[in-house]
Amino acid sequence: MSTLRGFVFYLALAATIIVLTVLLLATKPFLSLDRRYESICRPWAETVLWLLRVICGIRLETQGMENMPAEGGFVVLSKHQSAMDPFLLTAVLKRPACYLYKKSLHWIPCLGWAIWSMDMLAIDRAKGRSAFQSFMKKGPEVLARGWWICLFPEGTRVPPGERVPYKTGGARFACATGTPILPIAHNAGHCWPKNSVAKNPGVVRVSVGPVIETAGRDPHEVSREVEAWIENETARLDRC
Template sequence: MTQPKPRKPRPLGSLLFYFGYFSALLVIGAPMALLSIPLPLRQRFSLLNIYNRFVLFWLRITCGIEYRFSGLENLASPPYVMVANHQSEWETIILHTLRPPLCTVLKQELLQIPIFGWGLRLIKPIPLDRSQPAKMLRKVLKVGGERLDEGLSVLIFPEGTRVPPGKRKPFSKSAAMIACKAGVPIIPVAHNGGEHWDPKSWIKLSGTLSLRIGKPINTQGRRADEVMAEAEQWIETQLAEISAVPRPTLATTESDAAPKDATQA
């Protein structure tokens, strides 16, 4: 197996990336959103994913980021609840291109962004109002279950927010609660996207980005906390192998409050 390429800052490439990123939102994103309105949901995803695929292509060209994926065969039998660590915007883009349609739990504010938010509304997300935390979990459980009943898969980031490389937050068990109630498996996903796409910096880092998809975790007849613990352990084990920045063990983060809601992309 070839060794991953080292990370290097790409300031000029990052400028070019963002120029194409925002230009494509107008040139590709807006027309695709309009054209997809009368289409069935699965065709909407295919059309809107043209923009996502361009962003990933352009990121590789301008910033020298290569991708190493494994476990794609584990996405063969939807519906399921996908859970992933959350570090950057990269994973919210790439995961929608792997096995659409995929309904994401996300911040309600994202739906207000011109063009971008319009497209999100067309693919049946599960928006959360952070000003009403008491209602968030109930909404995720209700709407998430409805999406699964429709045969759609659901994406949840159980850390509840973006967590930088080298940091850790306990996982909320809401994803497992939805999956256990619906009797569908959980698909765990681990990646090191934040080591190349830092949400707090406009400069991207070149190198090899890894994403691993685990085997489906059975939920039938099991408790949600047991299922979530298995998914979290798998993700942490993979991150220990692919991350350049070590993460603390769960024992060192027990003092942190666990997320009360499911996730916010």
């Protein structure tokens, strides 16, 4: 049944992606990025979460929303268990989310074109250090327009119960620019497993942590603090 629900959900998701792409490309010449995000991208993410609830029996529960400021620039560092993660952040964050992602995603029909149209942080990982330098150059421009930069410091989706070392790129950028970090933990991998069509009914709990200040701090120290909070909080969510 979970696999069947997954197939039905993906069919519905594909239809919403086509609509999303048409709307974003059609409005690109005359609507601002903020307007397109708030009137198209955020409602789309909320629609996807609604489809998960109706088709797959997956509900969303948020905790710690009082820790999330409504204004100011932030680097959001989030747990990465599932392909569900960008939908969660796009729907939950109080400011538009700008993702750091692989430039190769632009080649994906429809979805890649939609991502391209939103002027986010595309990097070519094959270029190594120059990719990070590009991030360091473009990131402040994103913050200046009032968007929050979102990264997944694990670098890949990690199934529940497993751990990988956190990458320090997000913490290094935050420390270099003095931008506070907003950590996010969740347990989405239980309901939307990695590399699986099946969608398991249940509650996805998203927890927003206290803001972590970075000004004048060592990025490796900050990265360890972020990792400790996210992993400990994820373990707590798993016990709920």
